[in-house]
Amino acid sequence: MLDVPMTQVPLVSLADQQNDPEGFAQAFGGSFERFGFAMVADHGIDPALIDRAWALTEEFFRLPEDEKRTYHTPGGGGARGYTPFRTEIAKNAKVTDLKEFWHIGRELPAGHRFRDVMPDNIWPSAPAGFKETFLELFAAFDTAGLKLLSAIARYLKLDPNWFEHAVKDGNSVLRLLHYPPIPADAPGVRAEAHEDINLITLLLGAEEAGLELLDKDGDWLAVKPPVGAMVVNVGDMLQRLTNHVLPSTTHRVVNPAPERRGNSRYSMPFFLHPAPDFLIETLPSCVGEGNRYPEPITAHDYLHQRLVEIGLLKK
Structure with missing residues (x-):
């Protein structure tokens, strides 16, 4: 497995996959196994498209609160459209996150x-x-995510196309996130410590810092990709599928220093999900000395359980 520095999430280039698919798979998969995270440059998403998306995200969230709330669906679990500020709560957290999203x-x-x-x-x-x-x-x-899943399949010694059937027509979600300016005495943090639900998350970075992951030694490590790169992390579905060979690492978005609290923070995570009827069943090659998840579950049922836990759906 890849030997990486203990306190630094590696930067890998997706462009390397074309000429050296096995080498890229080892670099990317090794970072996933060590940290549950990787930073990916040359991901292939048009910078002009990203710039346009940032501008529209900021423009939308500047709309009046009453107007934004017309796009909220009560009881819809936040699946589509707008979710108001201080709605989502991390599992086992005591206060809601300081964010709104689409x-x-x-x-x-x-x-x-x-x-x-x-x-x-x-x-x-x-x-x-x-x-x-x-x-x-x-x-x-979607395109970038499938390339990264192909690398993960290689790393797990599966057919490079193994995930294609799993994610065809998958229930993936693109989230536009706004963390508004916050007062010094605001309760809670922008995003409390949590793990993602899905297979993998592809995150376009924010100008404002704050993303941190909980390393194996108990330290919080800041994750700040270079300009143009994205952060990619393991979700709970992939962790379950691999019996924790690839860990879904706890992460959070902390509040900024007092002098930066007047600034908004924006980010765009893409939560790559399998199809609703995909059966999450531990890969035989990952069972090892014991299977933590002897009972399989469909992706839809697992998602529903987790949305209840984070307050977006009622039991």
Whole structure:
């Protein structure tokens, strides 16, 4: 396995995959096994598209609160559209996170077999170009994510295309996140310590720092990718699938220093999910001396359990 510095998440280049797929798989997978995180440069998403997406994200969240709330679906679990400030709470946390967000999912044709569990997208009337930009970005994330899953399959000694059937028509979500300016006495933090639910998360970085991961030795490590790179991390579904060979690492977004608390923070994570009917069953090659998860579960049922835990769905 890859030997990496104990206090630094490696930076790998997705461009290396084309000429040396095995070497890239070892570098990327080794970082996942050691940290549950990797930083990925040359991910292939058009910088102009990303710039357009940032501008539209900021423009949307500047809309009046009453207008944003017209796109909120009470009882919808935050699956699509707007989720107001201080709604989501990390598992076992005592206070809600200091954030608001917007969710975009996969567009499904009429009559598709997953339409009963994957709701239609909600699109705001403003800003102009919102729908077109974020559907294009969603597709770009999908493409990059499949390349990274291919590397993970190689690392796990599976067929490089193993994940393709798992994520076809998957319930992935693109989240537009806004952490507003916060007063010095605000209770809680921007995002309390948590793990992600999905297979992998692809995160376009924020100008404002704050992302930290909990390392194996108990230290919190700041994760700040170089300009143009993204952060990628293991989600609980992949952790379960691999019997913790690839760990879903606890992470958080801490509040900034007092002099930066007047600044907003924006980020765009893409939560790559399998199809709702995909059965999360421990890979035989990862069982080792014992299987932590002898009972398989569908991706849909697992997602529902976790959304209840974080306060987005009621029991």
